[in-house]
Amino acid sequence: MSLYDTVVIGAGLAGLTTACHLQNKGQRVMLIGHGVGALVLGSGCIDVLGYQPVESVEPVRAWPDKLSSFMADHPQHPYSLLGETKINEALHAFQGLTETEYQQNGSENWLVPSAVGAIHPTCLAPPSIAKGHLGDTASMLIVGFEELRDFYPALISQNISAQNLGIETESLTLNLPEPGASKLNITPIELATLFEQADFRQQLVSVIKARCQDYDRIGFPAVLGLGRHAKVVVDLEKQLGRPVFEVGTLPPSVPGRRLFEALKHTFVQAKGRMNIGTKVVAGEVKDGRVTQVQIETTNRLKPIIAENYVLATGGILGGGIQTDDQGRVWEPVFNLPIDHNSNRQTWFTPKFLSPVGQPVSSYGVVVNDRLNPIEDTRPIADNLYIVGSLLAHADWTQGRTGYGVALTTAKHVADLLG
Amino acid sequence: MQKKSTEVLVIGGGVTGCGVLFDLAQRGFKATLLERGALSMGTSGRFHGLLHSGGRYAVNDPDAAHECIVENQILRKVMPHCIEDTGGMFVSTPDDPPEFADEFYQACHKVSIPATEISIEEMLRREPLLNPKIRRVFTVPDASVETWDACRSLVVSAAEHGAETLEFHEVTELLKEGNKVVGAVAINKVTGETVTITADLIVSAVGAWGGRLAAMADCDVTVHAGKGTMIAMNYRMVNTVVNRCVHPSGSDGDIIVPIGTVAVIGTTSVRVDDPDNYPIEEWEVKLMMEEGEKMVPSFRKFRALRAWAGVRPLYQEKGAASDLRAVTRKYALLDHSPRDGVDNFVTITGGKWTTYRMMAEDTVDLVCKKLDTTRACRTAETTLHNPHGESKYHTLGSRLQKLETGEFDGQLICECEIVTRNQIEANLATNDRHIINDLRRDLRVGMGPCQGGFCTYRVAGLMHKNKQLTTQQTNKALVDFLQERWKGMNTVLWGQHLRQMQLDEGIYMGVLGLDKLPPGLSGIDEKRVAEVETEGYYEVS
Ligand SMILES: Cc1cc2nc3c(=O)[nH]c(=O)nc-3n(C[C@H](O)[C@H](O)[C@H](O)COP(=O)(O)OP(=O)(O)OC[C@H]3O[C@@H](n4cnc5c(N)ncnc54)[C@H](O)[C@@H]3O)c2cc1C
Numbered sequence: 001m002s003l004y005d006t007v008v009i010g011a012g013l014a015g016l017t018t019a020c021h022l023q024n025k026g027q028r029v030m031l032i033g034h035g036v037g038a039l040v041l042g043s044g045c046i047d048v049l050g051y052q053p054v055e056s057v058e059p060v061r062a063w064p065d066k067l068s069s070f071m072a073d074h075p076q077h078p079y080s081l082l083g084e085t086k087i088n089e090a091l092h093a094f095q096g097l098t099e100t101e102y103q104q105n106g107s108e109n110w111l112v113p114s115a116v117g118a119i120h121p122t123c124l125a126p127p128s129i130a131k132g133h134l135g136d137t138a139s140m141l142i143v144g145f146e147e148l149r150d151f152y153p154a155l156i157s158q159n160i161s162a163q164n165l166g167i168e169t170e171s172l173t174l175n176l177p178e179p180g181a182s183k184l185n186i187t188p189i190e191l192a193t194l195f196e197q198a199d200f201r202q203q204l205v206s207v208i209k210a211r212c213q214d215y216d217r218i219g220f221p222a223v224l225g226l227g228r229h230a231k232v233v234v235d236l237e238k239q240l241g242r243p244v245f246e247v248g249t250l251p252p253s254v255p256g257r258r259l260f261e262a263l264k265h266t267f268v269q270a271k272g273r274m275n276i277g278t279k280v281v282a283g284e285v286k287d288g289r290v291t292q293v294q295i296e297t298t299n300r301l302k303p304i305i306a307e308n309y310v311l312a313t314g315g316i317l318g319g320g321i322q323t324d325d326q327g328r329v330w331e332p333v334f335n336l337p338i339d340h341n342s343n344r345q346t347w348f349t350p351k352f353l354s355p356v357g358q359p360v361s362s363y364g365v366v367v368n369d370r371l372n373p374i375e376d377t378r379p380i381a382d383n384l385y386i387v388g389s390l391l392a393h394a395d396w397t398q399g400r401t402g403y404g405v406a407l408t409t410a411k412h413v414a415d416l417l418g
Numbered sequence: 419m420q421k422k423s424t425e426v427l428v429i430g431g432g433v434t435g436c437g438v439l440f441d442l443a444q445r446g447f448k449a450t451l452l453e454r455g456a457l458s459m460g461t462s463g464r465f466h467g468l469l470h471s472g473g474r475y476a477v478n479d480p481d482a483a484h485e486c487i488v489e490n491q492i493l494r495k496v497m498p499h500c501i502e503d504t505g506g507m508f509v510s511t512p513d514d515p516p517e518f519a520d521e522f523y524q525a526c527h528k529v530s531i532p533a534t535e536i537s538i539e540e541m542l543r544r545e546p547l548l549n550p551k552i553r554r555v556f557t558v559p560d561a562s563v564e565t566w567d568a569c570r571s572l573v574v575s576a577a578e579h580g581a582e583t584l585e586f587h588e589v590t591e592l593l594k595e596g597n598k599v600v601g602a603v604a605i606n607k608v609t610g611e612t613v614t615i616t617a618d619l620i621v622s623a624v625g626a627w628g629g630r631l632a633a634m635a636d637c638d639v640t641v642h643a644g645k646g647t648m649i650a651m652n653y654r655m656v657n658t659v660v661n662r663c664v665h666p667s668g669s670d671g672d673i674i675v676p677i678g679t680v681a682v683i684g685t686t687s688v689r690v691d692d693p694d695n696y697p698i699e700e701w702e703v704k705l706m707m708e709e710g711e712k713m714v715p716s717f718r719k720f721r722a723l724r725a726w727a728g729v730r731p732l733y734q735e736k737g738a739a740s741d742l743r744a745v746t747r748k749y750a751l752l753d754h755s756p757r758d759g760v761d762n763f764v765t766i767t768g769g770k771w772t773t774y775r776m777m778a779e780d781t782v783d784l785v786c787k788k789l790d791t792t793r794a795c796r797t798a799e800t801t802l803h804n805p806h807g808e809s810k811y812h813t814l815g816s817r818l819q820k821l822e823t824g825e826f827d828g829q830l831i832c833e834c835e836i837v838t839r840n841q842i843e844a845n846l847a848t849n850d851r852h853i854i855n856d857l858r859r860d861l862r863v864g865m866g867p868c869q870g871g872f873c874t875y876r877v878a879g880l881m882h883k884n885k886q887l888t889t890q891q892t893n894k895a896l897v898d899f900l901q902e903r904w905k906g907m908n909t910v911l912w913g914q915h916l917r918q919m920q921l922d923e924g925i926y927m928g929v930l931g932l933d934k935l936p937p938g939l940s941g942i943d944e945k946r947v948a949e950v951e952t953e954g955y956y957e958v959s
């Protein structure tokens with residue numbers, strides 16, 4: 001008998017969510033992650049479908065309306081494999097999964113400002129970000145700090161104004177009060193911990209208060225606290241007398257970090273076992289089933305055995321797909337086939353911000369509708385499941401489907417196994 | 419249309435043109451230089467950064483080798499702030515013909531290159547990452563040289579003698595009266611304005627474009643463009659210039675030059691038809707990764723950061739055979755009066771970065787002769803001004819030290835290259851900056867391993883905050899800089915570097931949504947992308 005029902009490999013959003021769902025269903029789950037994944041890099045918002053056609057610059061308002069045409073254009077995309085119902089179930093299940101609140105704007109996307117003042121269409125957002133919704137014409141003051149290198153309020157407000165959204169926008173750049181004043185290279189995470197101090201907030205409010213009277217809402221860089229985030233926002237809103245919202249910064253992302261911590265909390269509360277900082281170096285497949293995976297420990301390789309295995313190691317960025325100068329592309333744990341062109345010149349388009357995506361970003365593991373990896377049409381191992389951006393044809397830049405794919409595939413595997 | 423006149427007009431702002439301008443000005447000529455882009459945006463900004471000792475040419479081209487060692491010693495004196503005395507080694511690996519080593523050693527001594535053989539143990543003590551299977555090692559006085567500073571120093575020093583430099587002025591026509599060239603028509607690429615400049619004498623110093631320019635005066639000059647590709651690795655794996663001890667003909671990717679925080683391997687040598695359009699090919703990248711391993715066995719474990727290519731101006735005598743490597747690396751100074759019956763027109767092309775001063779001296783000697791005056795050259799004795807007013811501005815070590823001693827206190831905007839907000843703001847305050855690349859050339863922002871992932875947004879934010887750029891210009895500056903970086907990177911993306919690129923893509927698309935700003939605002943303009951593509955301006959070596 002194995003110690004675990006399921007081993008989940010990878011601690012990005014896809015792996016964490018799968019692990020939480022399964023553990024909540026009473027499974028014994030082991031979650032192994034080498035790093036913490038792209039959660040701490042991104043905005044912390046769940047994008048489901050932001051652009052369709054994907055090269056359009058007009059954001060999708062109601063994503064369910066555009067989903068079928070997206071699927072028609074991308075028949076091999078994970079959404080096309082699993083369907084709209086599964087996406088909705090996944091979003092619903094995610095909202096109940098942690099103590100952190102995520103809001104949906106009916107069937108519409110939230111249109112929230114980015115740190116250059118571009119529109120970011122997203123499906124689920126923490127309330128602190130959703131309040132920056134650009135579909136709402138309430139005026140805004142964007143506040144930033146000289147000490148924070150990763151946020152330029154004037155650029156944000158002027159780009160918002162230039163898009164003629166009917167929102168009056170202004171900016172304000174302040175010096176941080178003590179004890180932030182001398183911290184010239186402060187990171188978003190450090191600043192978030194300062195915001196948790198009542199004293200610090202008090203001093204800021206005293207400077208901002210007089211200057212924000214003409215604005216309906218106030219935008220801050222997304223640094224409004226970590227663990228005590230909700231309290232920080234409530235307090236600021238009370239003192240300033242108007243809604244306060246967050247705009248994402250360059251990484252590390254504080255909202256992403258909050259989500260990571262919240263998911264971890266859920267999993268650990270449910271008595272899941274987790275091992276972060278450990279790499280799975282190999283997996284063994286015999287007669288169409290995975291029999292074990294091996295992790296790296298200080299002096300030897302150690303086998304981990306379970307009934308089922310979920311591979312959530314991400315794409316190239318996550319480490320789930322490796323590449324080299326000779327044009328080789330491989331999946332390093334099970335050596336699963338990755339369909340690719342070994343001429344590196346075909347991996348990229350001439351353009352960096354490519355509206356059609358870099359071809360290399362669509363490389364991944366091809367699966368059946370149970371998300372088992374397949375060779376030709378035959379499953380390679382029927383107790384092995386692939387979720388998240390390791391999947392083939394799941395380049396998140398195309399239509400902005402990143403976390404939507406992570407959640408939907410995670411839910412599907414949880415339904416199959418739980 | 420604007421009209422100007424000058425005594426001697428120099429066309430081309432590579433190191434040769436800048437050198438000619440300074441020499442002319444110092445000898446008291448009224449001189450003007452026209453460059454179609456920014457200074458050093460041609461071959462001089464896309465070379466390997468090596469101040470040759472001459473060792474490389476000792477066996478097959480002793481004259482060129484001798485020129486190198488003489489100039490190497492002069493340039494160390496006249497532009498010390500542009501040179502890092504790395505020293506050089508010639509190593510004979512198990513893949514190299516063993517008999518060449520002795521031939522090399524003797525040839526060096528014949529042309530007074532002080533080559534010294536050292537033991538393998540000594541080599542490994544100095545450069546622990548070199549291949550322990552190397553059989554013989556010779557040290558030579560190679561060095562690395564910073565081209566932006568050098569060209570800037572030359573024109574700044576020339577300006578003190580009254581010379582004028584016009585960047586972003588492309589010569590489109592040479593004016594002739596009968597068989598005399600009397601001036602040039604140039605287009606100001608920033609304003610679109612046309613400028614006519616008349617002169618007593620015109621010097622063409624346009625390198626690989628020499629044939630095209632000569633044709634404007636109806637002279638038949640053949641300058642082949644020999645493309646060479648180089649790759650910057652993310653780690654300064656050697657502190658010494660390392661050359662393979664082999665015959666230079668038929669050998670590619672056999673030199674590693676440490677520059678700043680990186681090491682650069684090069685080069686290939688391929689004849690191309692168009693000096694403005696020469697894509698890097700995959701085989702070149704593969705080859706250099708393989709050749710690198712022969713010198714530094716762990717070479718491929720480091721990350722290739724970016725690749726770029728430049729075009730060697732290779733002059734071919736009228737009627738000579740055209741095998742590329744057989745074309746001399748010596749320079750050609752052509753007086754078109756006896757050669758083609760066209761007066762007041764001189765072409766200087768070919769040669770090497772290392773020999774630019776000698777080429778300039780020869781050129782200005784000819785100018786004197788043609789204008790019938792005798793004025794002595796003093797460039798070998800005159801130390802150039804350092805435009806930054808301090809030495810070794812571009813080395814990371816000196817900046818790190820400054821940061822630690824509090825001299826540059828301020829916000830770190832580019833962590834890889836240690837560039838602070840104070841430095842950027844000071845630079846913005848004194849210069850009219852419209853593109854992030856200007857700052858890159860001056861301060862090296864975005865040149866480190868993260869390839870601008872973080873600092874591009876920060877620099878753009880600062881330029882906007884300081885009202886240097888409008889909102890729309892800021893968006894454009896961001897997009898252009900990222901696109902230009904992409905062009906240098908996408909031939910060397912795999913492994914860790916590809917992961918880094920995906921992170922940068924995530925930042926600019928996922929976090930910032932820069933690609934989804936409405937067209938009028940985003941600065942993403944298909945035509946501009948195409949231009950950046952072909953012009954490939956300002957790649958730094
Ligand atoms: C900068 C950035 C911003 C983004 N912003 C957004 C956004 O705002 N909204 C959105 O919806 N999407 C966004 N995306 C896309 C989104 O992040 C991805 O689609 C999503 O992260 C994929 O999640 P994942 O769990 O599949 O992979 P990842 O998050 O990459 O996680 C992979 C995990 O596997 C681990 N791992 C890899 N190999 C091994 C191994 N051998 N052993 C053990 N563990 C291993 C890694 O350490 C990591 O924990 C963004 C992406 C980037 C890069």
Ligand SMILES: Cc1cc2nc3c(=O)[nH]c(=O)nc-3n(C[C@H](O)[C@H](O)[C@H](O)COP(=O)(O)OP(=O)(O)OC[C@H]3O[C@@H](n4cnc5c(N)ncnc54)[C@H](O)[C@@H]3O)c2cc1C
Nearest residue numbers: 430432433434454460461462465466468589625646771772
């Ligand atoms: C790959 C490679 C590596 C090299 N490595 C080294 C090395 O390590 N050491 C070394 O000593 N030498 C090296 N060289 C050689 C050296 O770089 C060149 O010989 C030298 O830079 C040539 O300088 P230049 O000023 O003559 O030409 P360029 O630098 O090309 O200058 C010519 C200028 O003319 C301008 N121009 C062209 N047409 C017009 C026009 N119509 N109007 C106005 N301006 C115009 C161009 O924009 C250009 O800036 C290398 C060359 C290559 C290709």
